[in-house]
Amino acid sequence: MAKRGREHEGSDIEHQAKRIKPLKVERLLSLSDELILRVLSYLPVPDLLVCQRLSHKYHGLAGDGQLWKAHYYNRFVRPRASKLPGLKDVGAPTGTLHFASRASKWLQDEHLVEKDARTNWKQQYKLRHNWSRGTCVAEEIQVADEAPVPPILVQLHNGVIYMADQVDGLRAWSAKADRRMLAQTNLPSSASRQPPTSLAIDSKEDDQDITRIAIGFESGSFSIYAFQHADGLLAHQYTQPSSSNGVISSISLAWPYAVTMTATQILSLYHFQDMAQEKNSNVQLAPPRLLHSLKSHTVWPPLSTSLRTSSTNLVISIAYALPTYLSGWTVGIQEVKIFLNGELDESRMASAIDEHYRPLAFSTRPMMHHLTRPVIGSLATSTATELRHIHSKPTSLSYTHPYLLVSQLDNTLTLYLVTSTSESLSISAGSRLWGHTSSVSGAHVGGRGKAVSVSRRGDELRVWELEGGFASAAARKRLATGDLSVQIRSDSRQSHIAEENSQAGLDLVNRNTSGATLDEKEDMAELTLTRGWIGFDEENVVVLKEQSQGKQALVIYDFT
Incomplete structure (x- = not known):
């Protein structure tokens, strides 16, 4: 019993020792939430994330939207002023931009600070990081068991992936977390025997409830569909009869206008009866009025058409590969301006040929003073093969004003800047972009100069920041050092992710970026070819890939 007493006595002493805690004064607890927020506003992102782990109170305070809004502005908005000529001096005598809630200061991010916008600033910071x-x-979505001819057509718009092919018709998939098929409909019977050759989404976006889709066919006809977001329905609204003009190689839609380009280089502009007030997507449209039909003799694929409307006129832009006499290939662009009443205003053209351009057919080495001098004895020494690649036919072309991006056979891309004013149209000299280690099969450029490119084997994707071009010294330095792009990594190791997070202070924000599972990696290893199509929005990059057995799949790279 004595022994038990000693054990009991010792346990009481130990229990009392555990209850004794040193006296600590938490001075921040005596402050109001407003003062604590003021203190937290001086912390960098790594320390702010640590504060969120202290308690429930600090988790809410350190996650305050205004704190993350300021960090977002300082990291992703303000540095853009140095890339855009003239913007850094607007309203700031010191040459800097200060944090402001006015939408005009957010440089095309104004939709995040609009009056009715409910922006999760921490999530937005994580996304941009x-x-x-x-x-x-x-994540992979299987879309075809056999390779259709021609391949499946894909477009990504506002979080919805639209696909069209002869077998499964028109489909709409969600690019969000659920990755489910939203709607499906067959192609019209009159065009079912002819495969679709081009796909376009309405770029005007006046109606947020309905998205209109245009599909061009091999027979020269095209169809208009409407996707009702609330009901998840795809409705067929109109099909143009077949034409003898040839295959529709490109189509653009800015409601109520549609533009088609055929393989025989015929450009046609159609005007539909404006039914903007009609919310019923099942309403059949009346046949459109053909406003103009223009013939070209210089437009060659790859090409890109776009249609922009304003209060006074509409502008049709065609960017294309341009063959030159004994000189290989370059790029050109044509703009056709038309008044809203249908009257043709003007048509003008421009090409990227400058005074330094020389034919490759000369017996001696062409004079290219605009290219960097080769270093003797290094890999930079120019050869006949390299010179042919410089002016070879582009493998892909993407144009979103003012950026024109083309890919070449030598694993590089070339960026051109298009200048369009009321008096003139011009294309700057091309700037070569290095980064890919294999052949580039496709590239897509967005309005802010963000671009994504993919290799033919689909194993290398790169994100490019091309905003502002290369007019400034800082931009030329980034071009020379190769800091314009970053490779997309979807299966990074945990150690590498931890290193990246520690550098940027996002070890808690990016908790779920370990990539695909082992089974998914084995499946993705079979994806050996890309068909050249790649698209992206604010959250995702979508690539169409083909397996060795002929199966086709969409691979969605989620940055959220």
């Missing part, structure tokens, strides 16, 4: 690091999670 993942883009800057190329960190994402990949």
Whole structure:
């Protein structure tokens, strides 16, 4: 019993020792929430994330939207002023931009600070950080058991992936977390025997409830569909009869206008009866009025058409590969301006040929003073093969004003800047972009100069920041050092992710970016070819890939 007493006595002493705690004064607890927020506003992102782990109170305070809004502005908005000539001096005598809630100060991010916008600033910061690091999670969607001819057509718009092919018709998939098929409909019977050759989404976006889709066919006809977002329905609204003009190689839609380009280089502009007030997507449209039909003799694929409307006129832009006499290939662009009443205003053209351009057929080495002098004895020494690649036919072309991006056979891309004013149209000299280690099969450029490119084997994707071109010294330095792009990594190791997170202070934000599972990696290893199509929005990159057995799949790279 004595022994038990000693054990009991010892346990009481130990229990009392555990209850004794040193006296600590938490001075921040005596402050109001407003003062604590003021203190937290001086912390960098790594310390702010640590504060969120202290308690429930600090988790809410350190996650305050205004704190993350300021960090977002300082990291992703303000540095853009140095890339855009003239913007850094607007309203700031010191040459800097200060944090402001006015939408005009957010440089095309104004939709985040609009009056009715409900922006999760921490999530938005995480999203942009993942883009800057190329960190994402990949997921595969099987879309075809056999390779259709021609391949499946794909477009990504506002979080919805639209696909069209002869077998499964028109489909709409969600690019969000659920990754489910939203709607499906067959192609019209009159065009079912002819495969679709081009796909376009309405770029005007006046109606947020309905998205209109245009599909061009091999027979020269095209169809208009409407996707009702609330009901998840795809409705057929109109099909143009077949034409003898040839295959529709490109189509653009800015409601109520549609533009088609055929393989025989015929450009046609149609005007539909404006039914903007009609919310019923099942309403059949009346046949459109053909406003103009123009014939070209210089437009060659790859090409890109776009249609922009304003209060006074509409502008049709065609960017294309341009053959030159004994000189290989370059790029050109044509703009056709038309008044809203249908009257033709003007048509003008421009090409990227400058005074330094020389034919490759000369017996001696062409004079190219605009190219960097080769270093003797290094890999930079120019050869006949390299010179042919410089002026070879582009493998892909993407144009979103003012950026014109083409890919070449020598694993590089070339960026051109298009200048369009009321008096003139011009294309700048091309700037070569290095980064890919294999052949580039496709590239897509967005309005802010963000671009994504993919290799033919689909194993290398790169994100490019091309905003502002290369007119400034800082931009030329980034071009020379190769800091313009970052490779997308969807299966990074945990150790590498931890290193990236520690550098940027997002070890808690990017918790779920370990990539695909082992089974998913084995399946993705079979994806050996890309058909050249790649698209992206604010959250995802979507690539169409083909397996060795002929199966086709969409791979979605999620940056959220």
